[in-house]
Amino acid sequence: MNNRLKVLRAERDWSQGDLADRLQVSRQSVNAIETGRYDPSLPLAFRIAELFGVAIEDIFVSPSKETP
Amino acid sequence: MLKNPAIRRYNRRVLWLSLGYAVFLCGAIYAFNHQLLSGPAAYAAAILPALPIIGIFAAIGLYLVEEEDEYVRMLMVRQTLWASGFALSLATIWGFLESFELVRHIEPYYVAVLWFGGLGVGAGINRLTVARGA
Numbered sequence: 609m610n611n612r613l614k615v616l617r618a619e620r621d622w623s624q625g626d627l628a629d630r631l632q633v634s635r636q637s638v639n640a641i642e643t644g645r646y647d648p649s650l651p652l653a654f655r656i657a658e659l660f661g662v663a664i665e666d667i668f669v670s671p672s673k674e675t676p
Numbered sequence: 677m678l679k680n681p682a683i684r685r686y687n688r689r690v691l692w693l694s695l696g697y698a699v700f701l702c703g704a705i706y707a708f709n710h711q712l713l714s715g716p717a718a719y720a721a722a723i724l725p726a727l728p729i730i731g732i733f734a735a736i737g738l739y740l741v742e743e744e745d746e747y748v749r750m751l752m753v754r755q756t757l758w759a760s761g762f763a764l765s766l767a768t769i770w771g772f773l774e775s776f777e778l779v780r781h782i783e784p785y786y787v788a789v790l791w792f793g794g795l796g797v798g799a800g801i802n803r804l805t806v807a808r809g810a
Binding site (some may be wrong): 640645646648649 | 680744745746747748750806
């Protein structure tokens with residue numbers, strides 16, 4: 609799933625490791641989510657959204673709204 | 677996450693189970709070689725080395741329950757599925773070859789060895805597919 613995680617992280621000048629520590633997941637997980645290779649569960653998606661103070665749909669792009 | 681507590685517990689369990697396996701196996705080999713056992717005791721001694729191996733399967737299950745990182749857990753689930761498919765497929769192929777007397781008999785406990793080898797196959801496939809670039 610496409611997402612804006614990398615942009616949001618860059619805006620805060622956080623490394624993948626910094627974000628991983630804040631979310632209490634591995635850096636590997638952050639990398640997989642950022643690159644769209646793994647779609648997080650709803651609880652993790654909420655944690656990510658709450659960390660950045662935005663709504664889930666402001667981070668993750670609905671597959672039905674993705675441009676081909 | 678380098679000091680993932682679930683992995684630490686898993687490693688500790690596997691270490692103890694491996695030691696138990698070595699002790700039980702050496703003990704059973706010694707007892708059978710010296711014909712020290714018969715009857716139910718012989719059956720018990722023969723089964724003992726299998727128990728730590730079963731324990732390792734349980735340790736992997738416990739690790740999956742205890743792993744809090746959902747992505748890492750998903751990778752491990754994929755690894756175990758590949759291991760199961762790998763071990764069962766090779767065991768099935770070997771079984772038919774054996775039935776038609778084309779290959780020699782191999783003890784069924786080697787399926788466990790195949791399964792552990794399959795974990796390596798699964799890890800490699802994870803790396804080539806979902807975990808690439810991580």
